[in-house]
Amino acid sequence: MSDQHQNLAIIGHVDHGKSTxxxxxxxxxxxxxxxxxxxxxxxxxxxxxxxxxxxxxxDNLAEERERxxxxxxxxxxxxxxxxxxxxxxxxxxxxxxxxxxxxxSQADNAVLVVAADDGVAPQTQEHVFLxxxxxxxxxxxxxxxxxxxxxxxxxxxxxVEEVTQLLKQVQFNTADASFIPISAFEGDNIAESxxxxxxxxxxxxxxxxxxxxxxxxxxxxxxxLPIQDVYTISGIGTVPVxxxxxxxxxxxxxxxxxxxxxxxxxxxxxMHHEEVPKAEPGDNVGFNVRGIGKDDIRRGDVCGPADxxxxxxxxxQAQVVVMQHPSVITAGYTPVFHAHTAxxxxxxxxxxxxxxxxxxxxxxxxxxxxxxxxxxxxxxxPQKPLxxxxxxxxxxxxxxxxRDMGQTIAAGKVLDVNEK
Ligand code: GDP
Numbered sequence: 001m002s003d004q005h006q007n008l009a010i011i012g013h014v015d016h017g018k019s020t021x022x023x024x025x026x027x028x029x030x031x032x033x034x035x036x037x038x039x040x041x042x043x044x045x046x047x048x049x050x051x052x053x054x055x056x057x058x059d060n061l062a063e064e065r066e067r068x069x070x071x072x073x074x075x076x077x078x079x080x081x082x083x084x085x086x087x088x089x090x091x092x093x094x095x096x097x098x099x100x101x102x103x104x105s106q107a108d109n110a111v112l113v114v115a116a117d118d119g120v121a122p123q124t125q126e127h128v129f130l131x132x133x134x135x136x137x138x139x140x141x142x143x144x145x146x147x148x149x150x151x152x153x154x155x156x157x158x159x160v161e162e163v164t165q166l167l168k169q170v171q172f173n174t175a176d177a178s179f180i181p182i183s184a185f186e187g188d189n190i191a192e193s194x195x196x197x198x199x200x201x202x203x204x205x206x207x208x209x210x211x212x213x214x215x216x217x218x219x220x221x222x223x224x225l226p227i228q229d230v231y232t233i234s235g236i237g238t239v240p241v242x243x244x245x246x247x248x249x250x251x252x253x254x255x256x257x258x259x260x261x262x263x264x265x266x267x268x269x270x271m272h273h274e275e276v277p278k279a280e281p282g283d284n285v286g287f288n289v290r291g292i293g294k295d296d297i298r299r300g301d302v303c304g305p306a307d308x309x310x311x312x313x314x315x316x317q318a319q320v321v322v323m324q325h326p327s328v329i330t331a332g333y334t335p336v337f338h339a340h341t342a343x344x345x346x347x348x349x350x351x352x353x354x355x356x357x358x359x360x361x362x363x364x365x366x367x368x369x370x371x372x373x374x375x376x377x378x379x380x381x382p383q384k385p386l387x388x389x390x391x392x393x394x395x396x397x398x399x400x401x402x403r404d405m406g407q408t409i410a411a412g413k414v415l416d417v418n419e420k
Contacts, residue, residue, distance in 0.1 A: 005084050005085075006109060007088045007107045008085045008110065009109075009110040009136070011128075013123040013127075014123060016118065017113050017115060017142075017144040017185070021184035024185075024187060025205075029206070031078040031079075081210055108136070109136060109213075110131050112124070112128065112139050112163070114143055114144065116143050116148060117149050125166060128163075129170050129321075131172070132170045132171065132172045138212055140180065140208045140212075141160075141177060142182045143163075143180065145184075151188075151194075153197075156200075179202075180208060183196075189205060190204065221394045221396075224302055225244045226245060226301075226341040226342070227242045227257070227297060230297055236288050237288055240289070241285065243283065243285075246396050247304075249287065252265060253305065254305065254307070255304065255306060256304060256305075256310075257292070257296075257301040258302055259385030259386065262292060264289040266289055267290050268287060269285055269286075300386075300387075302397065310389070312385050313419065313420070314419060314420045315381045315418045317352070317377060317380070317416040318400070319412055320376055320377075320402065320411065324372050327371070329371065329410075331349060332349075334346065334348070334383065337403075339386065344384050347383060350366075351369070351370055353365055353366075354367040388417060392415075395413075399412065
């Protein structure tokens with residue numbers, strides 16, 4: 001075990017093997033008890049799906065998390081010599097892309113899974129684009145399912161070339177990307193160098209993970225805790241739960257919830273079913289605040305110190321990148337914004353500047369519209385109160401996804417908040 005912590009995203013097109021890889025990583029690092037694996041293996045064999053045990057492990061963990069005791073909202077974890085990794089979000093999740101952008105799922109680095117027999121697919125593009133927009137430091141590309149293509153070097157090379165082109169297209173520095181031929185299913189080049197790929201002499205996956213750069217040190221910003229859910233627990237009362245993004249929470253602190261605009265003194269903090277006197281960034285906590293009832297606060301509120309409360313935006317200016325939109329985006333457009341745990345309809349009030357995505361220079365002032373592939377600075381007016389922070393002050397609370405028609409159509413970072 002090490003005390004360096006990393007949030008790791010596993011990204012890639014559906015069915016390319018993300019869940020299988022997570023199961024494999026947990027398994028190889030001894031993070032899942034053997035008897036649990038065994039149980040799933042038997043279950044899988046009974047259903048005639050021999051070999052599916054890792055996906056089963058994933059399903060089981062996700063399920064446990066959902067049905068689990070309300071306060072325990074921890075994610076999957078495994079360790080290498082260098083780092084304790086938390087896999088952010090469950091990759092099978094429908095809302096993965098959205099979650100990747102908002103709050104709890106912010107990752108330091110990512111593993112991109114690309115199936116060797118399929119190559120770059122639509123979600124591969126989407127996820128790489130997001131990784132770049134959100135400032136993922138390094139990308140490890142697992143060219144997966146090598147067993148399906150008979151471990152052919154030429155197929156691997158083709159996929160590497162295809163992904164390299166994609167990275168260049170979105171201006172991701174290819175020096176920050178490393179490629180590994182793997183089979184999540186068979187375990188090739190995950191924990192041990194595989195004889196099936198004797199033409200490959202680079203790092204195996206666990207080595208590459210171990211050699212990732214250290215995450216940026218957390219900001220010394222004051223407490224920001226986006227509320228994920230609010231429960232009523234007998235004997236305690238109202239218990240909001242969420243993950244501390246920045247700052248420290250101590251019992252006895254005076255806190256407020258914004259935009260609900262209520263507050264009080266922190267009476268108790270609970271983590272992993274135990275009472276603790278204080279909690280810090282990355283901790284998933286349930287806590288209780290004197291005088292706060294279940295209906296006073298809701299998911300999407302942000303808890304912060306009473307003397308440095310979370311900002312509530314009347315309007316805010318942001319840099320956005322449009323990923324996919326069937327037509328054009330003009331002023332007046334009102335999609336749903338997902339920021340940390342909040343979902344609020346917001347109107348794009350004005351499109352202020354269009355940027356040249358490669359140079360970052362202003363390409364056009366006050367453009368009439370923006371479309372897929374464009375980067376722009378826009379002014380946004382939330383239709384309901386929204387707590388959000390400038391990315392330069394609190395990056396953890398300064399990014400958002402824009403969703404419409406069941407898709408993530410854009411991602412952005414907050415430049416400036418005009419407070420209510
Ligand atoms: P996800 O949607 O990206 O999470 O993909 P899954 O992990 O659910 O995998 C999709 C399918 O591909 C499942 O049937 C897996 O068993 C299979 N699969 C995943 N990795 C490999 C691999 O390395 N080799 C082979 N042959 N199949 C794999």
